[in-house]
Amino acid sequence: xxxxxxxxxxxxxxxxxxxxxxxxxxxxxxxxxxxxxxxxxxxxxxxxxxxxxxxxxxxxxxxxxxxxxxxxxxxxxxxxxxxxxxxxxxxxxxxxxxxxxxxxxxxxxxxxxx
Amino acid sequence: xxxxxxxxxxxxxxxxxxxxxxxxxxxxxxxxxxxxxxxxxxxxxxxxxxxxxxxxxxxxxxxxxxxxxxxxxxxxxxxxxxxxxxxxxxxxxxxxxxxxxxxxxxxxxxxxxxxxxxxxxxxxxxxxxxxxxxxxxxxxxxxxxxxxxxxxxx
Ligand code: HEM
Ligand SMILES: [Cu+2]
Numbered sequence: 001x002x003x004x005x006x007x008x009x010x011x012x013x014x015x016x017x018x019x020x021x022x023x024x025x026x027x028x029x030x031x032x033x034x035x036x037x038x039x040x041x042x043x044x045x046x047x048x049x050x051x052x053x054x055x056x057x058x059x060x061x062x063x064x065x066x067x068x069x070x071x072x073x074x075x076x077x078x079x080x081x082x083x084x085x086x087x088x089x090x091x092x093x094x095x096x097x098x099x100x101x102x103x104x105x106x107x108x109x110x111x112x113x114x
Numbered sequence: 115x116x117x118x119x120x121x122x123x124x125x126x127x128x129x130x131x132x133x134x135x136x137x138x139x140x141x142x143x144x145x146x147x148x149x150x151x152x153x154x155x156x157x158x159x160x161x162x163x164x165x166x167x168x169x170x171x172x173x174x175x176x177x178x179x180x181x182x183x184x185x186x187x188x189x190x191x192x193x194x195x196x197x198x199x200x201x202x203x204x205x206x207x208x209x210x211x212x213x214x215x216x217x218x219x220x221x222x223x224x225x226x227x228x229x230x231x232x233x234x235x236x237x238x239x240x241x242x243x244x245x246x247x248x249x250x251x252x253x254x255x256x257x258x259x260x261x262x263x264x265x266x267x268x
Contacts, residue, residue: 040123040263063196063263064183080183082191103183104123104261 034058035109037065037081037101042109049091051113056088057081065107070098124261131175132257138164139250142243149239161239162222165214172211180204199259203252210245217242 033053036043038060049055057067059081067078067087075097078087091097091113101107122129145160184200191197217239219225220232232238258265 063260080186082187103125105125106123 035111036060037067040104040107042101042107045109046112047109048112048114051094052090052092053113054088054090055111056086058086059083064103065101066103067099068102070100070108122261123263124257127175128257128261131171132254134171135168135250135253138168139247142246146239146243158222161214162218165211165218169211169215172207176204176207195259199252199256203249203256206245206252207249210242210249213238213242213245 033047033049033055035047035055035057037057040061042057047055057078059065060083062083064080064082066080067076067089069075069077076089076099080103081087091111094113096110096112098108098110100109124132141164142161145157145164148154148157148160180200184197184204187197188201192201217232217235220230221235
């Protein structure tokens with residue numbers, strides 16, 4: 001009887017694996033243009049994207065943060081983003097774009113546009 | 115714990131305000147002792163300068179922060195400690211600072227007409243001192259919730 005249980009478990013696990021794999025692939029692709037804010041940090045800290053990409057920051061922390069570019073002309077600057085709020089910016093020109101959170105200036109990150 | 119305190123996510127300005135406000139809170143206690151010892155002139159100078167310095171700190175640092183970070187989210191998000199603490203602090207803080215200014219104008223100047231001046235000085239001053247410390251502690255609680263969250267994290 002135990003062998004039936006094992007087999008059933010294996011089948012279910014295999015099914016989950018198969019059903020799950022395309023979703024995982026889609027996720028990694030999407031993650032390339034998304035920066036998650038959590039625990040007082042940007043993830044990934046440095047994101048490399050081709051020119052023309054729209055990068056979206058999403059705040060998964062339980063407190064507000066902002067996304068503000070560090071250059072003098074403030075290329076991009078979000079409003080205050082509370083939990084689960086998003087901000088997007090499309091990078092059309094190649095270059096390195098360092099940014100920080102204006103509420104917590106020690107929080108920094110950068111987007112590298114190629 | 116001590117390290118956690120100094121390694122907060124706070125901007126430098128918030129740390130400066132925190133230290134300054136704590137010093138002012140202690141200053142008011144020293145000033146209260148001056149009154150008990152009968153040094154009323156020094157008492158008046160001490161408390162008046164603190165009330166005025168605090169007015170400047172509130173106007174320059176706290177009101178802009180409140181306007182940018184709290185006002186757009188209330189009352190919708192008052193359920194969150196982040197906003198509830200800051201709002202309670204700001205509300206009682208406003209009453210306290212105004213009461214402090216009222217005492218200053220009543221006792222230290224003659225700009226107010228006679229009938230608007232305080233007669234029960236002791237009761238007013240004591241109440242404002244107590245309220246002040248309540249506001250100060252709420253300010254510290256706000257600071258902790260805003261900038262030292264890893265103290266409470268899962
Ligand atoms: C007796 C009067 C007051 C005292 C002793 C006091 C004290 C403090 C202290 C110690 C802090 C923590 C330091 C910081 O986070 O910067 C603080 C923060 C704050 N206070 Fe007050 N406060 C007073 C009045 C007010 C008033 C009238 C408002 C109304 C706008 C206000 C709004 C705030 C806000 C929004 C913060 C967070 C500031 C930030 O960190 O960006 N406070 N206060
Ligand atoms: Cu932040």
